[in-house]
Amino acid sequence: MSLSSQLTALLGAMVNRGARPHPADLLAAKGSGPTNDAGVRPPTFSEVASEPSKRTTVVHPDGRLSQYPPPDKWHDHVEWDGKAWPRKVARRYTLVPTICFNCESGCGLLAYVDKQTFEIRKFEGNPVHPGSRGRNCAKGPATHNQIYDPERILYPLKRVGKRGEGKWKRVGWEDAMDDIAEKMRASREKRRDGIMYHVGRPGEDHYTNRIIQSWGTDSHNSHTNICSAAARVGYWMMAGFDRPSPDYANAQTILLISAHLETGHYFNPHAQRIMEAMNKGAQLITFDPRLSNTAAKSDVWLPTWPGSEGVVLLAIANHLIQNDLYNKDFVERWVNWKDTLKHFDAGKTFADFDQWLKETYAEFTPERAAKESQVPIERIHQACEQVARAGTRLSTHNWRAASIGNKGGWQITRCLFALNVLTGSVGPPGGTSANSWNKFKPKPYRTPPAFNVWNELHMPHEWPFAHFEMSFLLPHFVEEGRGDIDVYFTRVYNPMWINPDGFMWLKLLQDEEKMKFHVALTPTWNESAWFADYVLPMGHSGERHDVMSQETHAGQWIGFRQPVRRVAMERAGKPVKFSYEANPGEVWEENEFWVELTWRFDKDGSLGIRQWVESAKNPGEPITQDEYWAWIFENSVPGLPAAAEAEGLVPLQYMKKYGCYEVVKDHYVPYEQDIVGTVKSGLVHDADGKVVGVKAGKDQKIGFNTPSRKIEWFSATLHDWGWSEKEYSIPWDLKSHVHPDNIDISKGEMLLLPNFRLPTLIHTRSANAKWLYEISHNNPVWINPIDAKRLQMRQGDLVRVETEIGWFVDKIWITEGIKPGVVAMSHHLGRWRLKEDQGVSRGASSLAKLEEDGDGGHHLNILKGAGPWESSDPDTSRIWWKNVGVHQNLTHAVQPDPVSGAHCWLQKAINVRKALPNERYGDVYVDTKKSMAHYKKWLGYARSAVDHSPNGDRRPFWLKRPLKPVKEAYKLPEKPWGRDK
Amino acid sequence: MGSGQVEATALAALGGVLLRGVQASDLEWMGNVPALKAGITQLGNADELAAEHHRVMDREVFPYESVFRSDDALMGGLHREALVPWYARIGLPVPPEPDHLGAEIILYAAFIEAEEEGLDPSIRTRFAAAHLATWAPAALFAIRKQGGPLMPAVCDLVLELLSDVLDSSAVPEDLLEDPLASNKTGLGDLATALLRPSNSGWFLSRGDIQALSSASDHPCGFGARKQMLHNWLVTAVQHEQVDQAMDAVDGLLAEWNAHANLLNAGGLRSRLVLPKRISAALRAGAGAKEASA
Known part of the structure; x- marks a missing residue:
């Protein structure tokens, strides 16, 4: 048919067309409401005729000076534009406080928002924030890169075609939410364990969990078992808290198990206080097989063989015990020594306990410690002396390093905390407190009831002490037939990339029968989102509401994260209903999304869910963020209403203005708080019969959050649930899976240390931050010159590292900064994408192809590295680096610790050799048949609640879970999985 | 409905397809145009239609006046801002992407409609000469060249409807440095x-x-x-x-x-x-x- 006929047909169709849309509607269809140019072009700023505002000078505790705009001028701040120099161009900003989202420290940021264009000029430190005190690491200011990333996801996307095919269509939030809510409802009507919310970075302190709990399903899944689970179990079993909060600034001695934390993750608030203490004469001891930045600045560096840390710590403990240098008053008052003696039938008096300690730990000599750790004995002696000298001013930390690396790593944590107990440094100035003492969590607004269901895919019976969900084994559980998932939310989480054994995740994410529906809530593209059904863009730290607190020092504070453009627009009299109206494109925030989604999930209220997201002020309407946070700040933060009133503000206005509030200062030894009640068997009970305290000497005190309310040197819980041997029930050294006995270097075997962190990167979320990637963008294999010589390798050669399930090829970096026998690679790097122009940023990822042989064999090959590209941001054309690392995690076999459930990250490299000519940089191969075999082997180490539960429960009720079901749900099922035949 | 109004309606409808892809409400009128119907049938469903639009209009061609006319071929800037008063002139809200090809066609169609109510036709002519006609010939041909079952036919129809206007772009603008x-x-x-x-x-x-x-x-x-x-x-x-x-x-x-x-x-x-x-x-x-x- 000719074109003129087509035109005639078109015009005919128009004549016969019914109602015609108004041009305004047609134009609005591609997006409406306020937006900005983030992601499309660089921001623009207005010019004003004005002189710069005055700044106030702040003297930091370490003597350094900084200048900040005073808070009373934040609403109207003028400064010269540095980029316009030497011209004097003034810009006018409104400064909006928010909280960084790039690690969990919760540092304060101050966004400089242009008063006319509402574009964000920069993020600097918030000087009134009690934790970060106006300072930030590189990750904070890089928030600006993330917001103006030219490749960010600006609109909700829905999959078209097969999963992973890379075809997407843009959809509206309403349509997306209706679709998702419908699937959630269908699942909820069928069962209570079909919806899974899998969180990587929570970045907030209760809001989402409250929503998840309102669904009445067992839906919370976390990343904790690849992160901090082992450390949590160690601390929890001993003292009922799950991580330490050292008072570094006032310490005499600081002891760190690896530099992981203080140079890699939470480090800004901690590092500034460590420096402050060192300026005052504190000594720093670091255990780390790698010469990290922190190790290099330490007074005593102990490059311990990974897994030997427990022996060294117990040698220090033994030094204190044998020389009567330990704090006997504290131990007698706060340790459950009577229970310990009773169990070991070793007497009844404290003198008997002293004798028992001396006999029990005598075998941990400095000589043994030096031999097993392969560290010169002089350094062990130095460490012993420094700890003994510290007295109650011993600050210690062990988070994700040795504890998460080794089988039995949770005991390393107990051995470390034993030093705090022996020195009486639990909670006093300069000592080590519990995180829960220094982290302020507000009581939520109306708490939904606990659910009555147990999701077997989260916490199977084989690991009754898991802290928490066995998330990294999800694909293995599904592969075994333990269950399937109706609706799977990933939230700031990239499971296929970050978890070990990623090809098993790939298999799961592609399986539309087992993983029926996947919604990725993410601020940026990631490898897993590529296989989702919906990709929903969520905001960075300046684009969302959250409250957050962290244990940065001996005090408590609460921070308020805010969508800064929205706040700036509201200050200018431009009201905004939803944050996506003020954010770039249609980038939203989870809080408003959850409310709107939950509302649709239970449209008519018949499921009893909708009530939890309903406004109290406007019944029948969803609750707004302002209403929710106004209630929290008025009712749940002690002292805040009075502080606000003193400035003529309501609490919400105060938090919007300052972004934080200090709740408690100088918080020490809270377990010594007096408590009134009835004493029975040494425990204090309240009127309802609930245990609320303990007899400590002649006093009644709150004590610790353990069953005995004391520090449990001997753990009855571990003993009663199947781990009755001494090496489990008291602080002891356990032989790691990478003990030298298990690594035969003469056969080419080595230890692969794959989990050290770089201070400038953020798991997989740095790939949209150009400044951070310019600083660090590849992860060569660290190897000692002795090993390089043995392997006949030279600097920069390609090396092939074979694990128990596969291999990868990377370049080597020969350095004496790593222990002989160990090869090490940093975390974070080795990102990839499957399409040239979509997916993870082209400056931060390699173009790759995935192939499988149909028999469990999977290949990942790099087609080309990073490079420059044209975009709205001229900087992307200046990308000068190519190698962006190797995705080593794919080749890591899963190794669940039998007690903590934590993945033991250290890998046995069964062969390390120079790469052959046909093996190229970034090549990865994995045999998933071996993956499953390795999983089964480690599953065999577990001791199931089915065989060992003393009361028929799946798990001790006193242990923590992010969301606890009702007690009834703890009962073991009649037919536990795997035992029904 | 006068012939001008019919043409305006057709242009607006086609502009909508260029701007945000085929919507459910478009299927009926598109089904009456054989070339468009064939494209819809070949693509099969709404998801495929959306993906095809995304491929051509978001990933292959960047159909913005600022891209086609600015020295640096980037989106935004003066060429985009210059569009704002034209929308205001007939009381239309300024869309987030005022210089998108589809948006400019819809605006042009709105001018035609407004002329029925007395708007001075020279305004439309001036708008075309200053904006649409200067870059639409190249943009429509670029889109057409990306192939696919639907977009070439859409471009042909738009070109046909705008043929008189695009003729008026005979005056060359200043060339950039050689x-x-x-x-x-x-x-x-x-x-x-x-x-x-x-x-x-x-x-x-x-x-x-x-x-x-x-x-x-x-x-x-x-x-x-x-x-x-x-x-x-x-x-x-x-x-x-x-x-x-x-x-x-x-x-x-x-x-x-x-x-x-x-x-x-x-x-x-x-x-x-x-x-x-x-x-x-x-x-x-x-x-x-x-x-x-």
Whole structure:
């Protein structure tokens, strides 16, 4: 048919067309409401005729000076534009406080928002924030890169075609939410364990969990078992808290198990206080097989063989015990020594306990410690002396390093905390407190009831002490037939990339029968989102509401994260209903999304869910963020209403203005708080019969959050649930899976240390931050010159590292900064994408192809590295680096610790050799048949609640879970999985 | 409904398809136009229609006036801001992307409709001369060249409806600096010039560059368009097969010139001189090298 006929047909169709849309509607269809140019072009700023505002000078505790705009001028701040120099161009900003989202420290940021264009000029430190005190690491200011990333996801996307095919269509939030809510409802009507919310970075302190709990399903899944689970179990079993909060600034001695934390993750608030203490004469001891930045600045560096840390710590403990240098008053008052003696039938008096300690730990000599750790004995002696000298001013930390690396790593944590107990440094100035003492969590607004269901895919019976969900084994559980998932939310989480054994995740994410529906809530593209059904863009730290607190020092504070453009627009009299109206494109925030989604999930209220997201002020309407946070700040933060009133503000206005509030200062030894009640068997009970305290000497005190309310040197819980041997029930050294006995270097075997962190990167979320990637963008294999010589390798050669399930090829970096026998690679790097122009940023990822042989064999090959590209941001054309690392995690076999459930990250490299000519940089191969075999082997180490539960429960009720079901749900099922035949 | 109003309605409908893809409400009228119906049928469902729109309009061609007319070929800036008062003139809200091809067509159609109620027709003419007609011929042809079951037919109909208007763009605008004027110009600079529609007239998508690569049998590799085009030119030079590559350029150029002639689009035609000159210069350079060898 000719074109003129087509035109005639078109015009005919128009004549016969019914109602015609108004041009305004047609134009609005591609997006409406306020937006900005983030992601499309660089921001623009207005010019004003004005002189710069005055700044106030702040003297930091370490003597350094900084200048900040005073808070009373934040609403109207003028400064010269540095980029316009030497011209004097003034810009006018409104400064909006928010909280960084790039690690969990919760540092304060101050966004400089242009008063006319509402574009964000920069993020600097918030000087009134009690934790970060106006300072930030590189990750904070890089928030600006993330917001103006030219490749960010600006609109909700829905999959078209097969999963992973890379075809997407843009959809509206309403349509997306209706679709998702419908699937959630269908699942909820069928069962209570079909919806899974899998969180990587929570970045907030209760809001989402409250929503998840309102669904009445067992839906919370976390990343904790690849992160901090082992450390949590160690601390929890001993003292009922799950991580330490050292008072570094006032310490005499600081002891760190690896530099992981203080140079890699939470480090800004901690590092500034460590420096402050060192300026005052504190000594720093670091255990780390790698010469990290922190190790290099330490007074005593102990490059311990990974897994030997427990022996060294117990040698220090033994030094204190044998020389009567330990704090006997504290131990007698706060340790459950009577229970310990009773169990070991070793007497009844404290003198008997002293004798028992001396006999029990005598075998941990400095000589043994030096031999097993392969560290010169002089350094062990130095460490012993420094700890003994510290007295109650011993600050210690062990988070994700040795504890998460080794089988039995949770005991390393107990051995470390034993030093705090022996020195009486639990909670006093300069000592080590519990995180829960220094982290302020507000009581939520109306708490939904606990659910009555147990999701077997989260916490199977084989690991009754898991802290928490066995998330990294999800694909293995599904592969075994333990269950399937109706609706799977990933939230700031990239499971296929970050978890070990990623090809098993790939298999799961592609399986539309087992993983029926996947919604990725993410601020940026990631490898897993590529296989989702919906990709929903969520905001960075300046684009969302959250409250957050962290244990940065001996005090408590609460921070308020805010969508800064929205706040700036509201200050200018431009009201905004939803944050996506003020954010770039249609980038939203989870809080408003959850409310709107939950509302649709239970449209008519018949499921009893909708009530939890309903406004109290406007019944029948969803609750707004302002209403929710106004209630929290008025009712749940002690002292805040009075502080606000003193400035003529309501609490919400105060938090919007300052972004934080200090709740408690100088918080020490809270377990010594007096408590009134009835004493029975040494425990204090309240009127309802609930245990609320303990007899400590002649006093009644709150004590610790353990069953005995004391520090449990001997753990009855571990003993009663199947781990009755001494090496489990008291602080002891356990032989790691990478003990030298298990690594035969003469056969080419080595230890692969794959989990050290770089201070400038953020798991997989740095790939949209150009400044951070310019600083660090590849992860060569660290190897000692002795090993390089043995392997006949030279600097920069390609090396092939074979694990128990596969291999990868990377370049080597020969350095004496790593222990002989160990090869090490940093975390974070080795990102990839499957399409040239979509997916993870082209400056931060390699173009790759995935192939499988149909028999469990999977290949990942790099087609080309990073490079420059044209975009709205001229900087992307200046990308000068190519190698962006190797995705080593794919080749890591899963190794669940039998007690903590934590993945033991250290890998046995069964062969390390120079790469052959046909093996190229970034090549990865994995045999998933071996993956499953390795999983089964480690599953065999577990001791199931089915065989060992003393009361028929799946798990001790006193242990923590992010969301606890009702007690009834703890009962073991009649037919536990795997035992029904 | 008068004939002007019918044409305006058709233009607005087609502009909507260019702007945000085929919506459920479009299916009925599109089903009455055989070429459009065939495209819809071939794509099969709403998801595939949306994906096809995303492919052509978000990933291959960047159909914004600012991209086609600015010196740096980037979105936004003065060319976008200049559109704002035109929307305000007939009381339309300024859309988030006022310089999108679909949005400008809808605005043009709205002017026609408003003329029924007395709007001065010269306003529409001035708008077309200042904006739509200056770049729509190139943009529509670039979109058309991306192929697919639907978008070529949409472009043909829009071109047909706008044929009188696009004729009026005969007046060439000022050309940018001539990249061939400097003896320091390299293949990278030529690739940059060829990728700026304001310089070279045409718009080369990633698919177009791959087609050049296939036609001349020289690899262009992966990456940004500039990188691909540069790779391709470098390979042709290194293999001493510049003529072969320039044959491909000239072939593509012939298609663009035929399109410009058909529309009598002077502005476009005047710019298409640059690719021709670049082609000739490269051929001459290669010939001189051969002669001296």
